[in-house]
Amino acid sequence: MSIVVYGAGGIGCYVGGRLLAGGADVVFVGRPRMAAEVAVHGLRLTDYLGADLRVADVRYETSPAAAGAADLVLLTVKSAATGTAAAELAGVLKPGAIVVSFQNGLRNGDVLRERLTDQVVVPGMVPFNVLNRGEGVFHQGTAGALDVQSHPGLAPYVEDFARAGLPLKQHDDILPVQWSKLLLNLNNPINALSDLPLREELSQRAYRRCLAAAQAESLALLAAHGIEPARILAVPMRRFPAVLRLPDFLFRRLAGSVLAIDPLARTSMWEDLKAGRPTEIDYLNGEVVRLAESLGRRAPVNAKLIELIHKAETNHHPWPGPELLRELQR
Numbered sequence: 001m002s003i004v005v006y007g008a009g010g011i012g013c014y015v016g017g018r019l020l021a022g023g024a025d026v027v028f029v030g031r032p033r034m035a036a037e038v039a040v041h042g043l044r045l046t047d048y049l050g051a052d053l054r055v056a057d058v059r060y061e062t063s064p065a066a067a068g069a070a071d072l073v074l075l076t077v078k079s080a081a082t083g084t085a086a087a088e089l090a091g092v093l094k095p096g097a098i099v100v101s102f103q104n105g106l107r108n109g110d111v112l113r114e115r116l117t118d119q120v121v122v123p124g125m126v127p128f129n130v131l132n133r134g135e136g137v138f139h140q141g142t143a144g145a146l147d148v149q150s151h152p153g154l155a156p157y158v159e160d161f162a163r164a165g166l167p168l169k170q171h172d173d174i175l176p177v178q179w180s181k182l183l184l185n186l187n188n189p190i191n192a193l194s195d196l197p198l199r200e201e202l203s204q205r206a207y208r209r210c211l212a213a214a215q216a217e218s219l220a221l222l223a224a225h226g227i228e229p230a231r232i233l234a235v236p237m238r239r240f241p242a243v244l245r246l247p248d249f250l251f252r253r254l255a256g257s258v259l260a261i262d263p264l265a266r267t268s269m270w271e272d273l274k275a276g277r278p279t280e281i282d283y284l285n286g287e288v289v290r291l292a293e294s295l296g297r298r299a300p301v302n303a304k305l306i307e308l309i310h311k312a313e314t315n316h317h318p319w320p321g322p323e324l325l326r327e328l329q330r
Contacts, residue, residue, distance in 0.1 A: 008272070029067055078278075131265065212244040
């Protein structure tokens with residue numbers, strides 16, 4: 001069964017590389033820059049538990065036509081590129097191929113279904129962070145299994161993912177899980193603006209209070225809309241803002257597992273700012289703003305984070321925690 005990773009950047013190279021290291025038949029499709037890097041260095045895949053895997057024989061293509069024989073496509077492009085990727089895939093995929101959206105945000109599955117009418121689209125999400133360290137090295141810095149909407153067509157691949165050390169966790173309804181992941185991803189802009197590793201940022205109460213404000217605002221809107229986020233942490237999501245607001249010594253004592261993060265872990269939004277690329281802010285905090293608008297309400301904290309990130313895309317400077325908190329409280 002042929003697996004194609006389409007839009008193979010950080011997440012795609014890591015997930016596809018682990019599958020390849022486990023013996024699966026994997027083809028990568030992506031940008032020429034990444035193809036050249038992988039051609040020279042191969043892939044090296046490390047994680048917070050000490051895994052260190054090297055794959056030298058990697059087939060990395062740059063043409064959409066390389067996906068033509070795929071039975072399973074793992075789509076890992078940025079959310080803004082979903083429409084373009086769907087149009088490219090529609091011209092080459094065989095009928096019945098399964099396309100799993102391993103992307104941030106909530107709407108990518110709908111965009112894909114509009115174009116891929118002869119294929120099976122399965123929404124999913126990657127809950128962990130992957131840092132691109134350059135020269136073909138990709139590092140998983142946080143824990144988590146791969147979450148997907150349950151579908152019988154995934155059955156032939158379950159063993160491949162398990163063997164790769166990335167088990168598939170299938171859900172009857174993925175939307176509450178996606179919202180929970182999005183609530184955690186509201187930290188992405190805060191981490192990017194802090195210019196700090198995740199563990200160091202979350203160790204500081206001022207930054208945690210910024211995240212608590214964004215989450216509390218979002219949770220109130222979800223409650224008004226009748227959506228209950230899935231429980232994906234030891235602490236229920238509705239109680240998480242209160243935990244984040246605790247003083248540092250209490251937070252370390254009561255929620256130390258939140259800080260059990262690899263010292264190397266960063267967010268993809270931080271990587272995008274460093275590389276001068278557009279971020280996915282409109283598909284993360286932007287979803288909260290759109291939810292508020294659908295209810296005739298506002299989401300000022302999340303709207304301010306969107307504004308700050310868009311400014312940082314052209315003129316990035318680190319925000320100290322107290323300064324960022326004051327800006328969000330204004």
